[in-house]
Amino acid sequence: MNILRDILYKVTLEKVVGNTGVAIRELQFDSREIGLDDVFIAIKGTVSDGHEYIEKAVNQGALAVVCETMPKHIVNGITYVQVADSQQALAMMAANYYGNPSESIKLVGITGTNGKTTISTLLYNLFTAAGFECGLLSTVKILVGRTGYKATHTTPDSLTINKYLAKMVAAGVEFCFMEVSSHGIHQKRTEGLHFTGGIFTNLSHDHLDYHKDFKEYRDVKKKFFDDLPKSAFALTNIDDKNGNVMLQNTSAKKYTYALKSYADYKAQILENQFSGLLLKINNNELWVRLIGSFNAYNVLAIYATAELLGLEQMETLQLLSTLESVDGRFQFSISAREKITAIVDYAHTPDALKNVLETINAIRTGNETLITVVGCGGDRDTTKRPKMAHIASQLSTKAIFTSDNPRTEDPEAIIEEMEQGVPPENYKKTLSVTDRKQAIKTACQLAETNDIILIAGKGHETYQEINGKRTDFDDFKIVNQLLTALNK
Ligand SMILES: CC(=O)N[C@H]1[C@@H](OP(=O)(O)OP(=O)(O)OC[C@H]2O[C@@H](n3ccc(=O)[nH]c3=O)[C@H](O)[C@@H]2O)O[C@H](CO)[C@@H](O)[C@@H]1O[C@H](C)C(=O)N[C@@H](C)C(=O)N[C@H](CCC(=O)O)C(=O)O
Ligand SMILES: Nc1ncnc2c1ncn2[C@@H]1O[C@H](COP(=O)(O)OP(=O)(O)OP(=O)(O)O)[C@@H](O)[C@H]1O
Numbered sequence: 001m002n003i004l005r006d007i008l009y010k011v012t013l014e015k016v017v018g019n020t021g022v023a024i025r026e027l028q029f030d031s032r033e034i035g036l037d038d039v040f041i042a043i044k045g046t047v048s049d050g051h052e053y054i055e056k057a058v059n060q061g062a063l064a065v066v067c068e069t070m071p072k073h074i075v076n077g078i079t080y081v082q083v084a085d086s087q088q089a090l091a092m093m094a095a096n097y098y099g100n101p102s103e104s105i106k107l108v109g110i111t112g113t114n115g116k117t118t119i120s121t122l123l124y125n126l127f128t129a130a131g132f133e134c135g136l137l138s139t140v141k142i143l144v145g146r147t148g149y150k151a152t153h154t155t156p157d158s159l160t161i162n163k164y165l166a167k168m169v170a171a172g173v174e175f176c177f178m179e180v181s182s183h184g185i186h187q188k189r190t191e192g193l194h195f196t197g198g199i200f201t202n203l204s205h206d207h208l209d210y211h212k213d214f215k216e217y218r219d220v221k222k223k224f225f226d227d228l229p230k231s232a233f234a235l236t237n238i239d240d241k242n243g244n245v246m247l248q249n250t251s252a253k254k255y256t257y258a259l260k261s262y263a264d265y266k267a268q269i270l271e272n273q274f275s276g277l278l279l280k281i282n283n284n285e286l287w288v289r290l291i292g293s294f295n296a297y298n299v300l301a302i303y304a305t306a307e308l309l310g311l312e313q314m315e316t317l318q319l320l321s322t323l324e325s326v327d328g329r330f331q332f333s334i335s336a337r338e339k340i341t342a343i344v345d346y347a348h349t350p351d352a353l354k355n356v357l358e359t360i361n362a363i364r365t366g367n368e369t370l371i372t373v374v375g376c377g378g379d380r381d382t383t384k385r386p387k388m389a390h391i392a393s394q395l396s397t398k399a400i401f402t403s404d405n406p407r408t409e410d411p412e413a414i415i416e417e418m419e420q421g422v423p424p425e426n427y428k429k430t431l432s433v434t435d436r437k438q439a440i441k442t443a444c445q446l447a448e449t450n451d452i453i454l455i456a457g458k459g460h461e462t463y464q465e466i467n468g469k470r471t472d473f474d475d476f477k478i479v480n481q482l483l484t485a486l487n488k
């Protein structure tokens with residue numbers, strides 16, 4: 001039986017009206033989900049304020065309410081608990097409700113602007129291949145052992161996190177790798193979790209629509225490391241100028257990795273080709289089937305984490321050499337007849353786009369045309385639009401601007417904002433095609449033998465959201481169909 005008092009363990013209570021000894025059914029932070037005998041946790045969100053739905057939740061059967069300000073109307077027989085921070089209370093309560101599953105598992109959190117999905121997925125793949133039961137919480141999917149579930153967020157809400165962690169414990173999972181987004185940290189979705197380790201990838205321009213400025217964005221990421229326990233490891237990319245900042249106030253054991261600086265874990269790129277990377281990691285040569293210098297950082301972070309989690313070095317190196325790229329991350333296909341290479345990549349930030357384009361340019365021999373198809377999401381940071389268009393026009397032979405997920409915005413208005421970033425000398429290299437499928441088709445028609453097409457921004461996504469409506473859309477499938485048609 002779930003007694004409210006037990007579920008409130010470790011939550012700082014400011015005021016209680018009613019009895020906390022009551023048995024409750026489930027925790028809910030959305031009044032629309034309330035059932036009989038549930039607890040409603042009222043949260044001040046970015047759009048609305050959960051406190052406005054307290055009465056509705058009670059009318060729908062809530063037995064208790066957790067809130068930051070007591071409602072004017074107190075209903076007899078209902079327990080009201082006032083807390084300083086409802087989001088934090090929700091996270092602690094979620095962990096208690098599900099029996100603190102993160103304490104029974106080795107949980108590793110990966111944070112940073114780019115590389116989270118890649119590192120968490122490949123760690124899951126590597127540890128699974130090493131014979132361990134593993135879990136994964138990522139942008140692309142949630143995995144409990146081999147069972148997959150749909151992911152709606154990079155870092156889900158704390159109830160969802162703990163629900164899946166509990167499933168993992170029940171399934172005998174030993175290691176769980178999870179992405180920790182800045183929204184997740186800021187909304188305290190990961191509070192109350194017990195982490196065995198934290199990894200920092202890098203920090204660049206993203207989500208400045210949500211965070212006040214870059215400093216706030218950085219400090220939110222840092223908070224994840226500040227909160228790590230002493231027993232945990234904190235592994236940071238010291239080549240990133242904010243790598244050290246992350247470790248400033250952590251009590252966890254500190255480790256660094258780098259390609260360019262002195263670090264605990266060091267790697268060197270010996271070869272960088274379309275077929276993979278030849279790396280030297282702590283004096284061992286290693287061939288991996290991952291492409292692009294940024295993946296050398298990802299591989300190094302994985303190598304270091306495997307060692308910190310106790311995997312044997314030789315086994316780690318052997319397993320690393322078998323890893324394949326993650327869906328929508330530098331996923332490529334080559335048309336049989338024309339030898340046109342199409343690359344689908346989730347680069348949806350200026351930095352990621354620059355990285356991918358520089359990677360392609362570093363590998364291509366020079367004569368091939370590089371055609372980039374790219375758009376920017378609606379209802380998201382608008383300042384990245386001109387930057388991404390600038391980068392695409394600068395680093396490609398031709399750039400086709402198109403729609404990503406316009407969401408509730410006018411697709412053409414987004415493209416116009418992108419176009420503002422193109423320097424005049426690049427005007428003739430760019431064109432705009434609003435319909436994404438049409439834009440991909442245009443790229444395929446323009447491409448000649450040996451040319452390269454990069455389709456950036458949507459990676460693994462299997463939908464496109466226009467006018468708030470989602471329809472099936474898969475960059476990789478579409479470009480494959482078009483290239484196959486070319487073969488006929
Ligand atoms: C901007 C943002 O992060 N929003 C998240 C936030 O919602 P919100 O603050 O907007 O909620 P709100 O609509 O204002 O409502 C406030 C409260 O009132 C409640 N409510 C509301 C209406 C009602 O009738 N009854 C009711 O009780 C809501 O359930 C909520 O508890 O809290 C919700 C519950 O946890 C999240 O689902 C929601 O994610 C939205 C859908 C979202 O798109 N988030 C993205 C931006 C996000 O989180 N992305 C990051 C990754 C980014 C990256 O690194 O690339 C992620 O981790 O996925
Ligand atoms: N270590 C890295 N440094 C820079 N860029 C990277 C790195 N790893 C991957 N990328 C680029 O960033 C894109 C996103 O990678 P990935 O999905 O692994 O990041 P993420 O942090 O999970 O992103 P999101 O916040 O959108 O979930 C990739 O498609 C690739 O272009």
Ligand SMILES: N[C@H](CCC[C@H](N)C(=O)O)C(=O)O
Nearest residue numbers: 348376377380404405457458
């Ligand atoms: N986690 C990111 C993903 C962006 C992916 C891009 N395709 C878009 O839709 O803007 C976000 O929600 O901002």
Ligand SMILES: [Mg+2]
Nearest residue numbers: 116117139154
């Ligand atoms: Mg991700």
